[in-house]
Amino acid sequence: MAFEQPSAAVLTEGHATPRKASVTVIGAGAFGTAVGVSLARGGHAVTLCCRTEEQASAINAEGENRNYFPGHALPNTVSATSRLEPALSADVVCLAFPAKQMDDYVARFERDLPPDAIVINLVKGLHDQTFTFAGLFAQRLPGVRYVALKGPTFARPLFNAEWSGLTCGTSSESARQVVQDLFRGLPVDLDHCASAEAVDAVSAIKNVYAVVLGLVASMGLTENTTFLLISRIVKEISIILRRLGYDSSALLCHCGLGDTLLTGLCDTSRNRTLGFMMGKGIPIDPNRSGFLAEGSRAVTTLHRRAGGPDTPLLEAVQEILAGHAQPISILAILGGRA
Numbered sequence: 001m002a003f004e005q006p007s008a009a010v011l012t013e014g015h016a017t018p019r020k021a022s023v024t025v026i027g028a029g030a031f032g033t034a035v036g037v038s039l040a041r042g043g044h045a046v047t048l049c050c051r052t053e054e055q056a057s058a059i060n061a062e063g064e065n066r067n068y069f070p071g072h073a074l075p076n077t078v079s080a081t082s083r084l085e086p087a088l089s090a091d092v093v094c095l096a097f098p099a100k101q102m103d104d105y106v107a108r109f110e111r112d113l114p115p116d117a118i119v120i121n122l123v124k125g126l127h128d129q130t131f132t133f134a135g136l137f138a139q140r141l142p143g144v145r146y147v148a149l150k151g152p153t154f155a156r157p158l159f160n161a162e163w164s165g166l167t168c169g170t171s172s173e174s175a176r177q178v179v180q181d182l183f184r185g186l187p188v189d190l191d192h193c194a195s196a197e198a199v200d201a202v203s204a205i206k207n208v209y210a211v212v213l214g215l216v217a218s219m220g221l222t223e224n225t226t227f228l229l230i231s232r233i234v235k236e237i238s239i240i241l242r243r244l245g246y247d248s249s250a251l252l253c254h255c256g257l258g259d260t261l262l263t264g265l266c267d268t269s270r271n272r273t274l275g276f277m278m279g280k281g282i283p284i285d286p287n288r289s290g291f292l293a294e295g296s297r298a299v300t301t302l303h304r305r306a307g308g309p310d311t312p313l314l315e316a317v318q319e320i321l322a323g324h325a326q327p328i329s330i331l332a333i334l335g336g337r338a
């Protein structure tokens, strides 16, 4: 599928009338495809960067991403490639791959990404050394205008153009403007947080607590107990954000409470499903292909950096996910006081 790339550097600071942008989305999975399709509907030219040439060729030949959205035609301004380097000169580069791949991609960005690029990070995870990906980019790619774009947004409803909310976490005013221009006219409500670190942190932390809610749901608890748990989860998340020195107002943005509830309460969530299946004693490999439950990985970093006696749910889920405690042990926490 061929299309004309719009000229480079369109959405620049101070531009009076936003023009259409070229957007690269790295990761042609569920969320990368959904975001790419949304932006294409807004008139932008989108390149999906696939892991394999086989997938890229199939998308270009068939006009659909049959691995993730079979039977759904992609807009003709979406194309696919497996060649990363040329795609990095787009106006905007979106990241939508598993968190564990971030170090590899950052190494490639150091080599091939324009130093003042705009990077929109959709990945929800933590980094062993810098904790947030915002911190990683600040350290390794300091010229890059980094945006953490996270929200209560399952891929399929976004793909289906249902109204969704996203938080634009960035300290760059020009990048914020670009994100607003990108989503103009689309069914996406954007709110803003000046701390990309806080947005990154909260969107990874909520995955861990979605596992907790899945565990407890598997034990058939009532509404009261579920919402007691939610109340305690919100307290733990705010304790963690304060302890790490992040702006806890991110909890009130779409990426905070909204995503904690979406992921923790909806069966579509992979993180909640992981907890639910563990609670039921059904063996599940959180690393198996096609089931990306980021909370299972983030929990170790989160626990090491922010765990303490005042975060007993985090302590419990870390032990359970590490195989050191039985899922039922989560119930012992519910009677305690924060």
Ligand SMILES: NC(=O)C1=CN([C@@H]2O[C@H](COP(=O)(O)OP(=O)(O)OC[C@H]3O[C@@H](n4cnc5c(N)ncnc54)[C@H](OP(=O)(O)O)[C@@H]3O)[C@@H](O)[C@H]2O)C=CC1
Residues within 6 Å of the ligand: 027, 028, 029, 030, 031, 032, 050, 051, 052, 055, 067, 096, 097, 098, 099, 101, 121, 122, 123, 124, 125, 149, 150, 151, 152, 153, 154, 155, 290, 291, 292, 294
């Ligand atoms: N910002 C937001 O609101 C949201 C963010 N997310 C986050 O986005 C990220 C991606 O999630 P999602 O799209 O749902 O996941 P999927 O599993 O649907 O897609 C993952 C993508 O990453 C690729 N991938 C898998 N393994 C590797 C690897 N080793 N190296 C390079 N690429 C790889 C996959 O390629 P292949 O198909 O070849 O396996 C696929 O393109 C996650 O961090 C998730 O938490 C998810 C939903 C909402």
Ligand SMILES: O=C(CO)COP(=O)(O)O
Residues within 6 Å of the ligand: 124, 151, 152, 153, 154, 207, 210, 259, 262, 263, 268, 269, 270, 271, 272, 292, 293, 294
């Ligand atoms: O982050 C998500 C929705 O906002 C997706 O949640 P899961 O990764 O748990 O499926």
